[in-house]
Structures are given as C-alpha cells and as structure tokens.
Amino acid sequence: MKILTLILLLITTTSFAGKHKHHKKSLAKHQHGAVTMQINIVKNEFNLELTSPAESFYEFEHTAKSDKDKNTVEMVNKDLKENILTYLDSASLSDCKIMSSELKQEFEGKNHSEIHLNASVKCEKDLASRKLSVTLLEKYPRIEMLQIVVTKEASKADIFKVKSKKEEITL
Numbered sequence: 001m002k003i004l005t006l007i008l009l010l011i012t013t014t015s016f017a018g019k020h021k022h023h024k025k026s027l028a029k030h031q032h033g034a035v036t037m038q039i040n041i042v043k044n045e046f047n048l049e050l051t052s053p054a055e056s057f058y059e060f061e062h063t064a065k066s067d068k069d070k071n072t073v074e075m076v077n078k079d080l081k082e083n084i085l086t087y088l089d090s091a092s093l094s095d096c097k098i099m100s101s102e103l104k105q106e107f108e109g110k111n112h113s114e115i116h117l118n119a120s121v122k123c124e125k126d127l128a129s130r131k132l133s134v135t136l137l138e139k140y141p142r143i144e145m146l147q148i149v150v151t152k153e154a155s156k157a158d159i160f161k162v163k164s165k166k167e168e169i170t171l
C-alpha cells in the first residue's frame with residue numbers, strides 16, 4: 001500500500017514537473033477565502049469564470065464520501081451553475097439568461113481542491129455601465145475576499161475587491 005502511494009506520488013510529481021507545472025503552482029498557493037471572478041463582456045453577452053478554493057463553498061476540500069458531503073457538493077454546484085446571476089444582482093440582470101454553465105473540482109493531493117465555474121450569459125440589452133449589487137459573500141460567508149475582474153472590448157480591466165456581504169460594482 002505504501003509502495004503504491006509512493007509510486008502514485010512519483011507519477012504525480014513527474015507529470016506536474018512537466019507540462020502541469022504552472023497549474024500545480026497555482027493550486028499549491030491557493031489561499032482559503034480568496035475567490036476570483038473574471039467577467040469578460042462583449043456587448044450584451046459575457047463569460048464568467050469563478051475560481052475558488054473548494055473550502056469557501058463546500059466548507060471542506062477532500063473528496064466527498066459521506067452522504068452529507070456528497071449532498072453539500074451537489075447543492076452548491078447546482079446553486080452556482082443555476083443561480084450565479086442572483087448573487088451578482090438579479091434585478092439589474094433581469095434581461096439576462098445563462099446559456100450554459102459548467103463546474104469542475106480539481107484536486108491537489110488529499111487536502112486541497114479548487115472549484116472552477118464557467119458560465120456563458122446572454123442579455124437583451126447592452127451591459128456597459130450597469131451597476132451590480134454583489135451578494136455572493138452573504139450566501140457564502142467563508143469567502144473573505146472576492147476579486148472581480150471585468151474586461152470589456154478594447155478597454156482596460158477594472159478590478160473590484162469585494163469584502164462585504166453586499167457591495168456595488170459598475171460594469
């Protein structure tokens with residue numbers, strides 16, 4: 001058993017040392033409570049990418065084995081995939097619809113993992129200068145800081161650091 005673990009570790013280390021080096025670095029350094037959201041706007045559409053240590057949403061990072069943990073993962077994943085616009089401001093984004101969304105969890109050893117949400121959103125009207133009231137921290141209080149990076153065509157990225165339960169940002 002120990003030998004098997006060692007071999008697995010060696011394989012993992014070798015593969016990470018190669019092409020996945022950069023990736024390993026980002027996971028190893030992840031800071032619990034620090035969540036990033038990238039919003040890329042093109043006219044009336046945007047792509048949203050949320051990256052977070054799993055702990056901020058599930059309250060744990062190991063593989064879900066108990067029914068309780070599996071249930072938590074299922075509930076949170078469903079919530080993020082379907083309701084992310086609610087936590088950005090359902091009123092301001094009332095003309096918007098999630099066209100597709102996917103979420104995956106990536107593990108780093110036994111004790112750490114990250115979740116990645118990717119959603120593609122389409123709105124009826126142009127998104128420029130809309131004000132959003134962000135309430136993700138109210139729903140998931142383990143988040144200490146949510147960094148939102150907003151990019152629009154040909155303009156510089158705007159970076160917002162959301163630290164309270166309800167904070168306004170302008171697209």
Ligand SMILES: [Zn+2]
Pocket residue numbers: 030032053055061111112113
């Ligand atoms: Zn972790």
